[in-house]
Amino acid sequence: MLLYYFRLAMLSIKKTPLLSFLMIATIAVGIAATMVTYTVNYMMSQDPVPGKSERLFTVHLSSWDPNMGYRIKDGKEDIPIFMTYQDATNLYADKKAHKQTIISFHKAMVRGAEQPSGQATMTYLRPTTHEFFSMLDVPFLYGSPWTEYDDSQGSMVVVLSKKKNEQLFQGQNSLGQEVIIGGSIYRVIGVLDDWLPLPRFYTENSDAYSEPRGLFFPFQSSINNDWFSGTDGSVYCWGGVDLIDLDAVKASECVWLFYWVELESAELRNEYLAYINSYAQEQRELGRFQREQMNRVMNVAEFIEYNEVVKKDGRIAVWLAAAFLIACLLNSMSLMMTKFHGKGAEVGLRRAVGASKVDIARQFFCETLIIGLSGGVIGLALAQLGLHITAQVYSYLHSELMDMNLSLMLLTIGLSVLSSALFGLYPIYRACQIQPSSQLKSL
Known part of the structure; x- marks a missing residue:
C-alpha cells in the first residue's frame, strides 16, 4: 500500500x-x-584527543609582575597561559604527574645532509620532551620517540612529520639519515604517520587549525644550541629582558613555554593543583609570585574554550x-x-x-x-x-x-x-x- x-x-x-x-x-x-x-x-x-582529554591538563601560574597585571579577561585580571623556563624545568624535574611535557617553538633553515644548501627551507620546529608523543597519542610510521636520556643530554636526534619526510626523503624510511637544522646535524630516529589533532589544542589558538610542525627534537637540545626566537611564538616579559640573550631569558620572568601534564585519572586534578599551589607558595617565599595566586590546571576542553579556539x-x-x-x-x-x-x-x-x-x-x-x-x-x-x-x-x-x-x-x-x-x-x-x-x- x-x-x-x-x-x-x-x-x-x-x-x-x-x-x-x-x-x-x-x-x-x-x-x-x-x-x-x-x-x-x-x-x-571535535575532541582532539578522544579518551584522554579529561586527563590532560595545562598548568598556569601567577608569576607575573607584582606592579602590573598580565591582562584583563571577562572583566577580571588574568594570568599567563605560558610558563617561565625556571618554572617549567622545576615542575618537570619534580615529575609529580603521571607524565609531563614542556612544549616550545623555534624555526630554522632545514635540509637533508645530502641536499645542497640552496635547497634548505625555513621550517617551523617543535622542541619538546619525549613524553609529548605518548601523551598526545602521536602515531609513528617509522621508528619511535627519543628517550628520557636523550632529553637529559639534549641529544641531536629528530622526529620528522610525514610531510617533512616526504619533502626531505621522498617518503622513504629515513631512520638513521641526517638532517641539518640551522647548521647542526641531527639524526632521524622517527617519522610520524598521518596526525592532525583538530583543534591543535596544546599551543596558541592562532595555530589551532594549521598542520603540526615539521620537526620535533629534545627541548634541551634547543637550549644547548642557544636557540631562541622571540618572533616565532609568543614571549611576554617584564623587567627589561634582552631577548637576544637566551641565558638572560632563562633567568628572567619571561613566559613562553607551554606545560602539559597527564594524570592517571581526572579525579587527581585537585591533588595536583594542591601541589602547584604549594610550589607557588615556595616561590613566593623566595620573593617571586607576589601577585594574588590564581594558579590553575585546565583540561583540554576547558583550555580550548578559554583560549577561544572556536x-x-x-x-x-x-x-x-x-x-x-x-x-x-x-x-x-x-x-x-x-x-x-x-x-x-x-x-x-x-x-x-x-x-x-x-x-x-x-x-x-x-x-x-x-x-x-x-x-x-x-x-x-x-x-x-x-x-x-x-x-x-x-x-x-x-x-x-x-x-x-x-x-x-x-x-x-x-x-x-x-x-x-x-x-x-x-x-x-x-x-x-x-x-x-x-x-x-x-x-
Missing part, C-alpha cells in the same frame, strides 16, 4: 514540475547553507544559517499549500469514491518525503561545493576542516527529510479538510 502512495506522489510531482522544483531548490539551498557552517564549526569543536562568531553563524533554513522551509511550506490547494478537485474526487482523510494525508506525506529527500541530495552536493569554495577562500585553515564525514552526510539528508516532513504537516492538514461536496460542484 505504501508503494501505491509513493506512485501517486511521483505522479503529483510530475504534474506540477515548476512548483515541485521550486520547493526542492528552496530546501536544498537552506540545507546547504546550514550544513556548510555546521560542518566547519563541528570539525573545529570563535563565538562560528556559533553565531550556525544559528544564522539555521534561521535561514527555517525561512527556506517556510517558503517551501507556502508553496506546498499552494500546490495542495490546486489539487482540491482531485482530493474531492478521491474522497467521493471512498478515500479517507488518512489516505489523503498519506499520499501528501509521501510527496513531502520525496521532496525533502530530493532537496537533501541536491543540498548535499551544494554543501560539498560550498565547503570546497570555503577551503579555497580560507586557505590558511587545514583542508580537513572542510571535509564532511559519513555521519555529517547522513545528517544532511536526514535533516532535509525531517524538516520537510515537519513543515509539510500544516499544508497536509489543510488539504485533508477539503470538503468533497464543494469540490465536486466545480467539476
Whole structure:
C-alpha cells in the first residue's frame, strides 16, 4: 500500500514540475547553507584527543609582575597561559604527574645532509620532551620517540612529520639519515604517520587549525644550541629582558613555554593543583609570585574554550544559517499549500469514491518525503561545493576542516527529510479538510 502512495506522489510531482522544483531548490539551498557552517564549526569543536582529554591538563601560574597585571579577561585580571623556563624545568624535574611535557617553538633553515644548501627551507620546529608523543597519542610510521636520556643530554636526534619526510626523503624510511637544522646535524630516529589533532589544542589558538610542525627534537637540545626566537611564538616579559640573550631569558620572568601534564585519572586534578599551589607558595617565599595566586590546571576542553579556539562568531553563524533554513522551509511550506490547494478537485474526487482523510494525508506525506529527500541530495552536493569554495577562500585553515564525514552526510539528508516532513504537516492538514461536496460542484 505504501508503494501505491509513493506512485501517486511521483505522479503529483510530475504534474506540477515548476512548483515541485521550486520547493526542492528552496530546501536544498537552506540545507546547504546550514550544513556548510555546521560542518566547519563541528570539525573545529571535535575532541582532539578522544579518551584522554579529561586527563590532560595545562598548568598556569601567577608569576607575573607584582606592579602590573598580565591582562584583563571577562572583566577580571588574568594570568599567563605560558610558563617561565625556571618554572617549567622545576615542575618537570619534580615529575609529580603521571607524565609531563614542556612544549616550545623555534624555526630554522632545514635540509637533508645530502641536499645542497640552496635547497634548505625555513621550517617551523617543535622542541619538546619525549613524553609529548605518548601523551598526545602521536602515531609513528617509522621508528619511535627519543628517550628520557636523550632529553637529559639534549641529544641531536629528530622526529620528522610525514610531510617533512616526504619533502626531505621522498617518503622513504629515513631512520638513521641526517638532517641539518640551522647548521647542526641531527639524526632521524622517527617519522610520524598521518596526525592532525583538530583543534591543535596544546599551543596558541592562532595555530589551532594549521598542520603540526615539521620537526620535533629534545627541548634541551634547543637550549644547548642557544636557540631562541622571540618572533616565532609568543614571549611576554617584564623587567627589561634582552631577548637576544637566551641565558638572560632563562633567568628572567619571561613566559613562553607551554606545560602539559597527564594524570592517571581526572579525579587527581585537585591533588595536583594542591601541589602547584604549594610550589607557588615556595616561590613566593623566595620573593617571586607576589601577585594574588590564581594558579590553575585546565583540561583540554576547558583550555580550548578559554583560549577561544572556536570563535563565538562560528556559533553565531550556525544559528544564522539555521534561521535561514527555517525561512527556506517556510517558503517551501507556502508553496506546498499552494500546490495542495490546486489539487482540491482531485482530493474531492478521491474522497467521493471512498478515500479517507488518512489516505489523503498519506499520499501528501509521501510527496513531502520525496521532496525533502530530493532537496537533501541536491543540498548535499551544494554543501560539498560550498565547503570546497570555503577551503579555497580560507586557505590558511587545514583542508580537513572542510571535509564532511559519513555521519555529517547522513545528517544532511536526514535533516532535509525531517524538516520537510515537519513543515509539510500544516499544508497536509489543510488539504485533508477539503470538503468533497464543494469540490465536486466545480467539476
